[in-house]
Amino acid sequence: xxxxxxxxxxxxxxxxxxxxxxxxxxxxxxxxxxxxxxxxxxxxxxxxxxxxxxxxxxxxxxxxxxxxxxxxxxxxxxxxxxxxxxxxxxxxxxxxxxxxxxxxxxxxxxxxxxxxxxxxxxxxxxxxxxxxxxxxxxxxxxxxxxxxxxxxxxxxxxxxxxxxxxxxxxxxxxxxxxxxxxxxxxxxxxxxxxxxxxxxxxxx
Numbered sequence: 001x002x003x004x005x006x007x008x009x010x011x012x013x014x015x016x017x018x019x020x021x022x023x024x025x026x027x028x029x030x031x032x033x034x035x036x037x038x039x040x041x042x043x044x045x046x047x048x049x050x051x052x053x054x055x056x057x058x059x060x061x062x063x064x065x066x067x068x069x070x071x072x073x074x075x076x077x078x079x080x081x082x083x084x085x086x087x088x089x090x091x092x093x094x095x096x097x098x099x100x101x102x103x104x105x106x107x108x109x110x111x112x113x114x115x116x117x118x119x120x121x122x123x124x125x126x127x128x129x130x131x132x133x134x135x136x137x138x139x140x141x142x143x144x145x146x147x148x149x150x151x152x153x154x155x156x157x158x159x160x161x162x163x164x165x166x167x168x169x170x171x172x173x174x175x176x177x178x179x180x181x182x183x184x185x186x187x188x189x190x191x192x193x194x195x196x197x198x199x200x201x202x203x204x
Contacts, residue, residue, distance in 0.1 A: 003081065019050070023048070024046075047090075049081075054113075
């Protein structure tokens with residue numbers, strides 16, 4: 001066995017003739033005034049594997065083998081890729097399939113098909129051992145009185161030390177601030193002054 005992709009087995013006789021691995025490294029380009037642009041590394045790109053293989057009628061039905069690849073690609077699922085030497089390459093999705101029928105029978109059946117298949121890495125971007133929610137109260141967030149109820153008053157109790165009141169653990173100090181004290185200051189509304197009373201000052 002050369003490799004296995006999900007349930008698809010690539011035999012040694014019909015193993016890929018070429019295997020091209022490509023991985024990009026992404027950088028952001030920042031333009032600088034009167035200077036050359038500066039680069040900033042963003043992240044490592046996903047690995048792309050490109051196989052080129054020859055499906056020959058002397059080994060297996062080329063049309064059937066091609067149908068297996070197209071069926072696996074239509075599932076849009078990540079498949080494990082393991083080589084015959086035991087090397088587990090990771091999970092990949094079939095990103096592209098190109099087929100060229102090089103030999104056909106008198107009835108039009110393909111005898112030899114050259115296939116180009118592109119696999120794209122499927123990253124496992126989560127740690128199953130991490131809890132789904134943090135085990136602490138985020139700063140500035142407090143639990144409400146109930147489901148669907150919002151409140152601006154922290155439910156946790158504040159701590160008073162002398163003349164200083166400290167917010168409860170896990171509660172932002174902004175949420176413990178009270179409203180303004182004293183009578184409201186007078187304000188001017190747009191309709192309080194008529195437009196006839198508005199004059200322009202003389203130019204000096």
